Amino acid sequence: MSETRRETLPLKNSNDVVLARQKVRQWATELRFTLVDQTKLVTAASELARNTLDHGKGGAMAIEQVGVGGRVGLKLIFEDQGPGIPDIEIALKDGFTTGNGMGLGLGGSKRLVNEFSIDSTPGKGTRVTVVRWK
Amino acid sequence: MERIPVLRMGSLLLITIQVDMHDKLALQLQDDVTNRIAEWGSKGVLIDISSLEIVDSFIGRMLANIASMSRVLGAETVVVGMQPAVAITLVELGMSLPGVRTALSVEAGMELLYGVGAGFRTGSEDERDEA
């Protein structure tokens, strides 16, 4: 396969979240995702970037084009060295409609992407990886 | 510091969100709206989001908050112009924006607040017919 492009953005403040959204939008547009797919992916990116910032105390987002055979997709990796998530099961449950829940937006984001995996060690950090196929 | 402008048209507050908001800007808007309602005695709040291509849980909560806070202060809020892709995504996210009235356009929003055929009133509050 041809070489994969990868870009990494810091997530240190709320403006970085906006930049991250715009960057994901840019990549998705270049790869010609449909409008709805783009919106879903950028929204998921926004949720996860904000989590990394608020809960993970800051980190980074990597964005990479992936593809197998004729399929084209976009992979996003959110990483932080924050407190980690003690109970992933609970975190994946929808909490934000109550307004006061953990509000991690993880459960919702999961529905916006095709592949979703989360790696977290309390005290060490968290890594969330998502993929949206065209 | 940049802010989202809140325009006054009689008893109505009109807000058009055209920028990709960062969190602080959104919180500032929440603040501004509640302050203005108190200051001007507004009865209606119309938020035009037709330029917003992304509404995530934070922005969604902001809209719901503005609606609840306004109601406590005696004003009704209508959000207009939500794009289809945004609506589809919000549904998938699981956000139903409870307590937030919506309309397809600014005109429809005004109709909702002031009644059909009432036209727009610049201060009189008697005929606020909610369709």
Added chain:
Amino acid sequence: MSDLAEIISRNEDQIRAEWIRDMGTSVQRADLMSKTELNEQCKTLLGGVVQGMKSSAPSDIKTAGWTTVREFLEGISASRARQGFSPTEVANFVLSLKPPLFIAVRHDLNKSQDKMFDTLRDATDLVDALALLTMEAYIATREELIHRQQQELMELSTPVVKLWDGILALPIIGTLDSARTQVVMENLLQTVVATNSRFAIIDITGVPTVDTLVAQHLLKTITAARLMGAECIISGVRPQIAQTIVHLGINLEDVMTRANLSDAFGLALQMSGRAVVRKTAATAESKGILAGPMTKQEK
């Protein structure tokens, strides 16, 4: 491996000429591609192959040294797929490189049998790998084409019609699967915005079965429309479907439903503050034939 690279370099023009000649008229498709263009393509490929072999064995066709060849083959394969070349024509483009290669190898290495055999092996491995790559790219392009056509067909088969100012109808015919429902949903919502229609009637008279998945998709559409400021009414709910919905425990409390499209239309009119009024007897149309003078037609 460098033996083969050298042999190709030395005999490039001859190999290319024989290759094109042996390709046969069916592969060349003079109706789709000019001779000059074909010549250029073969030149580029052979040049790239030589470069690739200098970097690694063709069994490693995925390595960086072969990127030029890979991208080139994927490109021409995709364009041929779109132009209408058949799979055999596309494969033969690459496979017909074998005879000229073998001839060149035999000619240059006829003094040493072992070397000749090894180099022939390399040559056949090379061409096979290139042919497989070409076919994969061809198939991927065709699949993309088919997918796109399916999308277009789905959009065409579910038109959104305007019943009245601000009232749309979406008659759905046939089975609803996940992909189709999404297309239908997006189409409907976009039309709602474009026509500023507060009401959308989704008629499912023509839908044979509704399972949990379809029901979920319909519910999502209704919720999305509501978020935007429009209301959906489901019509054409047949008794069997009503039973299925109840059996499956699907909650339709929040959803407006009617047995047929006309009832749904009536509801939409009413909800939009309109009424259909019968004209009084005073107007000409309702007088009745016997009441007034004969019209021109009846004379």
